[in-house]
Amino acid sequence: MYPTEVIRIEKLNKEFYTRKEKVVAIKDLDLSVSEGEFLCILGPSGCGKTTLLRILAGLEKQTKGKVFMRSKNPEKPLTSMVFQGDSVFPWMTVAENVAYSLRIRGFPSDKRLDIVEHYLKLMGLDKFANAFPYQLSGGMKQRINVARAFVSDPEILLMDEPFGALDEQNRLILQQELLKIWDGTGKTSIFITHSIDEALLLADRIMVMTAHPGKVKAIVPVDIPRPRDILSLRSSPRFATLFREIWQLLQEEVLKAKTTEFKA
Amino acid sequence: MSLLEEHVYKNIEQMNIVIKEEERKPKTKLINKAIILKFLTFLSPSLLLVLWELFARWGLIDVRLFSSPVMIFKTMIPMLYSGELLYHTLISAQRILLGFIAGAVPGVVLGLSMGLFPPVRASLMPMVAVTFPIPKLAIMPLILIIFGLGETSKIFTIAIGVFYLVLINTMAGVLNIDEIYLDIAKNFGASPFQFYTTVAFPGALPMIFAGFKLGMGTALLLIVAAELSAAKAGVGWMVWRAYDMFDIEKMFVALITMAFLGYIFSCLLDIAEKIVIPWANNRR
Numbered sequence A: 001m002y003p004t005e006v007i008r009i010e011k012l013n014k015e016f017y018t019r020k021e022k023v024v025a026i027k028d029l030d031l032s033v034s035e036g037e038f039l040c041i042l043g044p045s046g047c048g049k050t051t052l053l054r055i056l057a058g059l060e061k062q063t064k065g066k067v068f069m070r071s072k073n074p075e076k077p078l079t080s081m082v083f084q085g086d087s088v089f090p091w092m093t094v095a096e097n098v099a100y101s102l103r104i105r106g107f108p109s110d111k112r113l114d115i116v117e118h119y120l121k122l123m124g125l126d127k128f129a130n131a132f133p134y135q136l137s138g139g140m141k142q143r144i145n146v147a148r149a150f151v152s153d154p155e156i157l158l159m160d161e162p163f164g165a166l167d168e169q170n171r172l173i174l175q176q177e178l179l180k181i182w183d184g185t186g187k188t189s190i191f192i193t194h195s196i197d198e199a200l201l202l203a204d205r206i207m208v209m210t211a212h213p214g215k216v217k218a219i220v221p222v223d224i225p226r227p228r229d230i231l232s233l234r235s236s237p238r239f240a241t242l243f244r245e246i247w248q249l250l251q252e253e254v255l256k257a258k259t260t261e262f263k264a
Numbered sequence B: 001m002s003l004l005e006e007h008v009y010k011n012i013e014q015m016n017i018v019i020k021e022e023e024r025k026p027k028t029k030l031i032n033k034a035i036i037l038k039f040l041t042f043l044s045p046s047l048l049l050v051l052w053e054l055f056a057r058w059g060l061i062d063v064r065l066f067s068s069p070v071m072i073f074k075t076m077i078p079m080l081y082s083g084e085l086l087y088h089t090l091i092s093a094q095r096i097l098l099g100f101i102a103g104a105v106p107g108v109v110l111g112l113s114m115g116l117f118p119p120v121r122a123s124l125m126p127m128v129a130v131t132f133p134i135p136k137l138a139i140m141p142l143i144l145i146i147f148g149l150g151e152t153s154k155i156f157t158i159a160i161g162v163f164y165l166v167l168i169n170t171m172a173g174v175l176n177i178d179e180i181y182l183d184i185a186k187n188f189g190a191s192p193f194q195f196y197t198t199v200a201f202p203g204a205l206p207m208i209f210a211g212f213k214l215g216m217g218t219a220l221l222l223i224v225a226a227e228l229s230a231a232k233a234g235v236g237w238m239v240w241r242a243y244d245m246f247d248i249e250k251m252f253v254a255l256i257t258m259a260f261l262g263y264i265f266s267c268l269l270d271i272a273e274k275i276v277i278p279w280a281n282n283r284r
């Protein structure tokens, strides 16, 4: 691994065995992520994006291949994941959910409170700190998921379509907030999305995956200067070029995924 | 104001409006409905009592077998005053409570372990599966031989009935917890003990309480059987004593007390559930 590299994946393979058949989720995937990089992953549904993230999070073991991850600060957790879909603990209040990682690591409660309050404010949840999740909207719950991962202050942040369930307005606002937080911390981040807009706004590089089985189809560097915001981004000519480039890559794969579905 | 704050304030405003509307309209309706329902819950048993009394007076039912509400009441009053009824009730309540705790606590602990750890489940499940279907009444003689005729055997009988129901419900509760919650705990590095306290236990709590309620039903069943043999007091004993004496009124008094006892215990469990599970969505 070279000095600034924090993740290196070599010939990664992941197969699932169901009762009837073998599903190849990821095939011979190579990837390298540098420190402080923001990588977005785009790909058709079912191509293995979540599986890749789960392997990085230590929730799944690869079938073949090597995954290296460099920890620079053993005090911090290596990864924290924002899960796809609703993953808020229903039995904890908003504040308890957000503070979860700190509780696990045994932080004293006064210290916990400061950190949690900061992120609750940032995510616009401070008024609901003591509410239970069933009292909240889907968008608010999604914000809890993001806040919970940020609070744990990991070396690598893994986000699986964190804004997927949000309406357009909420999504724009939270993207902007995420950029602000990220600019401040410069945390290595891997972010799965289905939105090319979102990827172009957030990413240093975009990895496009092939349909089933998942491989790297292309890696596109996003050479649009930061700080970015959605308004100036959309009006920049570079954005239009990149959008078209990625859409073409993606289109092929989505269509391919469709046809294989028909065959099956 | 930042864009985000503005957005949040807007959200809150909208929410307030919605809540107000929700509160205003159905609340009066809800109260009316509640009153009617309360009324009905009193009406139907009262009606039954009146009919019973009338039938007894008109000679439509045999008073020697079915007694009548007034006769039962006349027997009950002196028993209440003398403290006899309270004495037997407290003795039975104590046995039920001790037996319940003795069965529920290990039931929860073991149920959590079996739910969380496949090796534990694999090694204990066969024994549970084989012994669970044995009617608890059938092992009472064995319990009597082992523990003798004292309090222990009665408490143990109840405990064993409660234990299985709580164990099986707790385990099912843990197994039904959405896997994503276990993944979160794992991703954040929770220790096995923290798995218990932050995911398995709270996640299984609704099912644990379902087990408690079933267990309480069984406890009431078993107390009568337990007090049949070698008891000198208790509501169950009262039933059997009345049987020996052919004292139908006393038997009814004991049965009513039993119903009352069961009602109190189930109310207590409901209250405990509301306190322990504040996150449950109770807007039914």
Ligand SMILES: Nc1ncnc2c1ncn2[C@@H]1O[C@H](COP(=O)(O)OP(=O)(O)OP(=O)(O)O)[C@@H](O)[C@H]1O
Residues within 6 Å of the ligand: A016, A017, A018, A023, A024, A025, A043, A044, A045, A046, A047, A048, A049, A050, A051, A052, A084
């Ligand atoms: N536990 C599992 N058992 C069997 N097959 C699985 C399992 N998890 C995932 N798969 C399969 O692996 C493939 C990749 O799944 P994955 O969840 O990684 O897709 P994804 O790219 O995240 O899709 P989406 O964009 O819809 O979230 C799919 O074909 C899926 O059916």
Ligand SMILES: [Mg+2]
Residues within 6 Å of the ligand: A049, A050, A051, A084, A160
């Ligand atoms: Mg996915």
